Amino acid sequence: MVSMPPDITPPDPARAAARAALDRLWARGTAFLGCEVAILGGAMSWLSERHLVAAISNAGGFGVIACGAMSPAQLEAEIAGTQAMTDRPFGVNLITMHPQLDDLVQVCLRAGVGHVVLAGGIPPGGTLRAVKDGGARVIAFAPALVLARRLVRTGVDALIIEGSEAGGHIGPVSLGVLAQEILPHIREVPVFVAGGIGRGDAILSYLDMGASGAQLGTRFAASTESIAHPRFKQAFIRAHARDAVPSVQLDDRFPVIPVRGLVNAGTRQFLAHQAETIRRFQSGELTREAAQLAIEHFWAGALRRAAIEGDVDEGSVMAGQSVGMVTDEQPTAAIIADLVEQAVDRLCARQPTQAATGAAAPPP
Template sequence: MQNRITTLFGVEYPIVQAGMIWASGWRLTSAVSNAGGLGLIGAGSMYPEVLRDHIRKCQQATDRPFGVNVPMLYPDINEIMNVIVEMGVKIVFTSAGNPKTWTSFLQENGITVVHVVSSVKFALKAQEAGVDAIVAEGFEAGGHNGRDETTTMVLIPAVKEKIEIPLIAAGGIGTGRAMLAAMVLGADGVQVGSRFVASHEASSHELFKQKVIEASEGDTQLTLKELAPVRLIKNKFYHDVQNAYANGASIQQLKELLGRARAKKGMFEGDLEEGELEIGQVSALIHDIKPAAQIVEDLIHEFTLAKEGIPKF
């Protein structure tokens, strides 16, 4: 399955594992890369030396391409970028910031740069900044999201219409059928997050993984748009946020309620009541915890069957 994305990254399949905080350490990343996709280490939950250790272990676990996802809003971003260059990482996905800030620096060091966006406007800005490819992420996605609430089915063709560089679709993609749909809409590849959370190699807590596979339609909601929009499983913390809204909470009060390390508490430590449980709407279609390699195999198998089964009109 060769196209612009497999050629750009040097991988077998146009499948990217999302760089999810607290879920995508070196074990998941190397497992996805070994299976023929592109694994990403999620640097957003890592101090620079922790990231260095994960990169080193990933390099020992796979000889195939892998990358690092870097949310640019973190305070130690300079150190993070220097670690990436020093360790010889060849692919970086940036998000949550201006792509102009780091694209040239990374490319000058021989690194392929992909930027994550949630709108046509920001896709055009990323292309103008010189990135090598774009991830367009729809409103269905888990974790931090765009404010416009544009769905993947609308966002992908809208972005495709305006850009020339390779396009990766994200948000609501957890099956081979969804992968095919995204590529029919104009994507060159897909980024998959939630499905890989429910994998044996994901570094997230087993209680969180179990909560994901128990989720049903309507169990997630985008909230906290005044701070940074985030899609969560509805739990005690989520309902505390809704009660705060109902009582007219200010932005400062919402910040105080959020506090620190909510995501770590929920997804990494397994506190299902007080933690942030970030996952996408597609969790309603995830019913089991599997090895990452099996997930990649299933995606390709389902994609092939769906492609062969398209009715002839």
């Protein structure tokens, strides 16, 4: 009988079967993205750049560059920098309101980017056609079933449904509700879930409901490869879920786009700034337009001050409610490995026949 070397552990058949089941559950997502695990990196301004994007893709996931307010030349350089760090697929997130949107699309196509995420509104028809005619696939955000159906009719290739638990700019509905509303009815294209996801067993629950994969941002923001300032990462590590709250609007006449972030001196100052601005409007010192601009401009540059410069007291520390699950600064590959293992653990806890087939099952 041939003995095995002491440092080699025989594979666990049950875990191997569970991992195979997981791969079947998100096979549509991995095939669409061209990666090993159907986990996308959320596009976070300032942070989703070449280092983090390449790290996610190299670890088997799908990194996404956050173009944000970049110029075409800046985006071209960022794509080239990412391609120098990975030969795996990655995407680019473009904001539909960008004044040079068409030029940015052409930058992506010339660079051979295979997936373009159009965020910030319904993708313009011309932009969608340009991406598809250029050989890339379009991913769009669907905040409701009616819009999901409309986007599918217009030709998008995949959808992301993002719940209000997410960090940054958010909608009003939780992922748990959106998933119930949308996943049973949209089968024509892959649908990825996002918002408040921090564990692999949670990803598994949405795969069971029909999702093709998941998008995470907050977990990756504090990763080793993230260029976030150390104080920004420490703020994540110290925070609890209840610390990540949406911005507050004081007056319906002056709308505030809800942004979820960690409570700090800046969020308290924003409330005081709104109150003072409204007082000046009511006294006639400011026009309505000037008051609205004053409120909107309060946070100008605040995300960069927090994420890159480390001003976590008065800057905008955008974070999702999954921030409570960020307990350490980990390499991106370790985060993805943890997520996969958590999903596999959950599958192993099911009946053996269910784990082997990948079938959905109630908790034991």
